[in-house]
Amino acid sequence: MEEHRDDIGSRMGMWIFIFTEILLFGGLFLVYAIFRAKYSAEFHSAAYELNTFLGAFNTVILLISSMTVAMSITAVQKGDKKLALILLGITILMALTFLVNKYFEWGHKVHMGIYPGSDLLKQFEQGELMFFGLYYFMTGLHVFHIIVGMIILLVVMYKVNSGTINADKFVLLENGGLYWHLVDLIWIFLFPLLYLIT
Amino acid sequence: MDDHHENHITPYITHLKVLVTLLFLTFATIAVTYVELGALTVTVALLIATVKVFIVITWFMHLKYEEPIFRYFVIGVFLLFALIIFITFFDYAFR
Numbered sequence: 157m158e159e160h161r162d163d164i165g166s167r168m169g170m171w172i173f174i175f176t177e178i179l180l181f182g183g184l185f186l187v188y189a190i191f192r193a194k195y196s197a198e199f200h201s202a203a204y205e206l207n208t209f210l211g212a213f214n215t216v217i218l219l220i221s222s223m224t225v226a227m228s229i230t231a232v233q234k235g236d237k238k239l240a241l242i243l244l245g246i247t248i249l250m251a252l253t254f255l256v257n258k259y260f261e262w263g264h265k266v267h268m269g270i271y272p273g274s275d276l277l278k279q280f281e282q283g284e285l286m287f288f289g290l291y292y293f294m295t296g297l298h299v300f301h302i303i304v305g306m307i308i309l310l311v312v313m314y315k316v317n318s319g320t321i322n323a324d325k326f327v328l329l330e331n332g333g334l335y336w337h338l339v340d341l342i343w344i345f346l347f348p349l350l351y352l353i354t
Numbered sequence: 355m356d357d358h359h360e361n362h363i364t365p366y367i368t369h370l371k372v373l374v375t376l377l378f379l380t381f382a383t384i385a386v387t388y389v390e391l392g393a394l395t396v397t398v399a400l401l402i403a404t405v406k407v408f409i410v411i412t413w414f415m416h417l418k419y420e421e422p423i424f425r426y427f428v429i430g431v432f433l434l435f436a437l438i439i440f441i442t443f444f445d446y447a448f449r
Binding site: 189 | 363364365366372373376377395396399400403407413414415416421424427431435438442446
């Protein structure tokens with residue numbers, strides 16, 4: 157019996173989900189834009205606290221991982237299962253590196269006493285409070301997407317290995333890749349807005 | 355439907371070229387913030403970010419090789435978001 161499948165419809169569904177994610181983060185960017193307009197001086201001084209080097213390093217990591225996941229589709233299309241698995245493995249390792257960097261970045265801030273609800277933060281100006289609130293919420297929601305992306309890519313890796321995803325049928329890999337690129341897209345805007353506006 | 359046999363295979367070298375372009379733009383964004391442009395800094399940083407997003411969507415997300423309907427959807431969503439920003443700031447400015 158002919159198996160029913162609709163790859164275009166499947167990718168369309170993933171894109172529509174991505175649109176909802178863009179509007180979710182879009183709303184947060186809008187909140188950021190309004191408060192930045194209101195407290196521009198405080199946003200400037202607060203952004204000095206962020207580590208530009210770590211932010212830039214994480215940008216590079218995400219861009220490379222986006223390339224490896226895109227390359228893994230090429231590898232699967234060419235029937236090179238081993239290379240596809242290696243590329244997906246590198247992507248997940250990159251994601252882990254991102255999380256480790258984030259741990260040190262947040263850890264350093266918490267150590268300095270800058271975290272939501274801390275006594276030090278309560279003494280800050282209203283604008284700086286807003287900046288750090290948005291910083292923790294937006295990067296936190298983004299980190300949550302990184303973790304979900306890692307789980308999706310692990311499932312995809314398992315299916316590439318078992319042959320469920322192959323040169324003839326790889327829409328799940330494409331959709332997993334689309335999700336991972338979304339994580340990259342969000343960071344492309346988060347990085348200049350939070351780390352570089354000083 | 356045999357659509358899955360028409361899939362475009364992007365060569366590895368294309369992905370590598372896209373990555374190099376994106377990395378170059380990232381360093382350009384960082385460099386721009388060290389130049390004193392005043393209010394223009396944010397504008398330039400956002401412009402570069404938009405170019406990067408366009409590149410990721412076009413090549414990494416394969417929008418270039420998708421059915422045209424996907425492009426209309428993406429353009430529609432970005433127009434919708436631009437409209438939301440415009441309306442919100444319009445409201446904010448005249449309060």
